[in-house]
Amino acid sequence: MMDFLLMAFLYTVSFVTISYIVIAGKYEYHRNGWIGLMRRNLLSAMYLAGSAFERCVPVSIIRGISNITNYILFTRNPCVQLLYGFLVIGGSSIYTFKVIPFFDKINAFSVVEYVFIAINVTFFWICSTKDPGAITAAHHAEYMKDYEPDGVYYSTAQECYTCKLVKPARSKHCSICDVCISRFDHHCSWVNNCIGKRNYKLFLGFIISTAILCLYTTFVVTVVFAYIVVSDGLMTMKYVDLDGRHYTASIRILTQYLLVHYPLLAILFLTVSLFGLAMSGFSLFHFYLVLTNQTTNEFCKRFFPAKHRIRLSRQPRGHGSRNKVAKRRTGTDKHDPAQVTQKITETPWQISTPYNKGVWKNIREVLIQT
Ligand SMILES: [Zn+2]
Numbered sequence: 001m002m003d004f005l006l007m008a009f010l011y012t013v014s015f016v017t018i019s020y021i022v023i024a025g026k027y028e029y030h031r032n033g034w035i036g037l038m039r040r041n042l043l044s045a046m047y048l049a050g051s052a053f054e055r056c057v058p059v060s061i062i063r064g065i066s067n068i069t070n071y072i073l074f075t076r077n078p079c080v081q082l083l084y085g086f087l088v089i090g091g092s093s094i095y096t097f098k099v100i101p102f103f104d105k106i107n108a109f110s111v112v113e114y115v116f117i118a119i120n121v122t123f124f125w126i127c128s129t130k131d132p133g134a135i136t137a138a139h140h141a142e143y144m145k146d147y148e149p150d151g152v153y154y155s156t157a158q159e160c161y162t163c164k165l166v167k168p169a170r171s172k173h174c175s176i177c178d179v180c181i182s183r184f185d186h187h188c189s190w191v192n193n194c195i196g197k198r199n200y201k202l203f204l205g206f207i208i209s210t211a212i213l214c215l216y217t218t219f220v221v222t223v224v225f226a227y228i229v230v231s232d233g234l235m236t237m238k239y240v241d242l243d244g245r246h247y248t249a250s251i252r253i254l255t256q257y258l259l260v261h262y263p264l265l266a267i268l269f270l271t272v273s274l275f276g277l278a279m280s281g282f283s284l285f286h287f288y289l290v291l292t293n294q295t296t297n298e299f300c301k302r303f304f305p306a307k308h309r310i311r312l313s314r315q316p317r318g319h320g321s322r323n324k325v326a327k328r329r330t331g332t333d334k335h336d337p338a339q340v341t342q343k344i345t346e347t348p349w350q351i352s353t354p355y356n357k358g359v360w361k362n363i364r365e366v367l368i369q370t
C-alpha cells in the first residue's frame with residue numbers, strides 16, 4: 001500500500017509542476033525549451049480529451065460546465081472567498097475541539113492561535129473591501145502624478161481601450177474588475193479584489209499573517225502528535241496489519257496510526273503545513289518585490305518578456321521603422337531602440353528595476369507612502 005504521505009507529496013509536486021508548465025510555458029523564456037514542449041503536448045492531450053468528452057456528453061451539460069468555469073475564472077465572484085471562510089471555520093473548529101483538549105497536558109497557550117486568526121481575518125476583510133486604486137475620471141489627474149513612465153514598459157501616451165483614459169505609469173487594466181488599477185500588482189481571487197497601490201500593504205499583511213498562522217498551527221499540532229506518541233507508548237508498540245504481518249514502530253507506521261486514529265488532526269496538519277510552506281515562499285517573493293520596488297505585473301514582464309519582443313520583431317525591417325516603434329513604445333525620442341531591445345531581452349536578475357530607489361526608500365514608498 002502506497003504511503004499516504006508519499007501520495008500527498010506526489011500530488012503536491014505534480015500540481016505545482018503542471019501549473020508552472022501551463023502558466024509559464026507559453027512565454028518566450030520557456031517556449032523553445034522542454035517546458036514549452038511539455039506545455040504543447042499537455043494542451044494537445046487536453047484538447048483530445050475535451051473533444052472526446054464533448055462527443056459523449058449532452059450539449060446542455062457542456063454549456064453548463066463552460067458557464068460555471070467562466071464564472072469562476074473570469075468574473076469577480078465570492079467562490080474562493082467562501083473557500084477561505086470554509087478553511088478558517090473548519091480549521092478553527094478542529095483546533096478548538098481536537099487540539100485544545102491537549103493543552104493542559106502540553107502546557108500551551110491557547111489564546112495565541114485565536115489572536116493570529118483574528119489578525120488574519122481582519123487583513124483578509126479589509127483587503128477584500130478596500131479600493132485597490134481604481135482609476136476613474138475623477139482621480140485620474142492625481143494618479144498620473146504618482147510615477148514617471150520608465151520608457152520601456154510604460155509609455156507617456158498609452159490610452160486604455162476600455163476606460164478611455166491615458167494609462168498612468170505602473171497601472172494596468174484588470175479585465176476581471178473592468179477598471180485600470182494604480183500600481184497594479186495582480187488580481188487576487190482569494191480576496192476577490194485587485195491588489196494595487198492602495199491595498200498592497202494590506203495584502204502583504206494578509207499573506208504574512210496566513211504564513212505565521214499556518215506555521216504556528218503546524219508547530220502546535222506537531223507537539224500534540226509528539227505527546228500522543230510518547231504518552232501512548234507508540235514507539236514500543238507492535239503493529240499488526242489485516243494480513244497478520246507484524247511491524248515495529250517507524251515513521252511510516254506511526255503516520256498511518258495517527259491518520260487512522262486522529263484523522264481530523266492529520267487533515268489539519270497536512271493543510272496548515274502545506275499552506276504554511278506555500279505562503280512562506282509567497283511572502284518571501286513579495287519581500288523581494290518590495291525591496292526592489294517591483295510589482296508582480298512588472299516582475300512577470302521582466303521574467304517573461306514575450307509580448308515586448310514579439311511587438312518589436314513584428315515591425316517592418318529598417319532602422320527608420322524601428323525608430324518609430326521605439327518612439328511609439330517609449331513615447332519619447334531619447335530612447336535608442338537598440339538599447340530598448342537589449343534591455344528587455346536580458347533576464348530580470350541582470351537589469352536594475354526602473355523604480356528601484358534603494359532598499360530603505362523602496363520600503364518607505366511601498367509600506368508608508370502608498
Ligand atoms: Zn482601463
Ligand SMILES: [Zn+2]
Pocket residue numbers: 174175176177178186187188193194195
Ligand atoms: Zn481585478
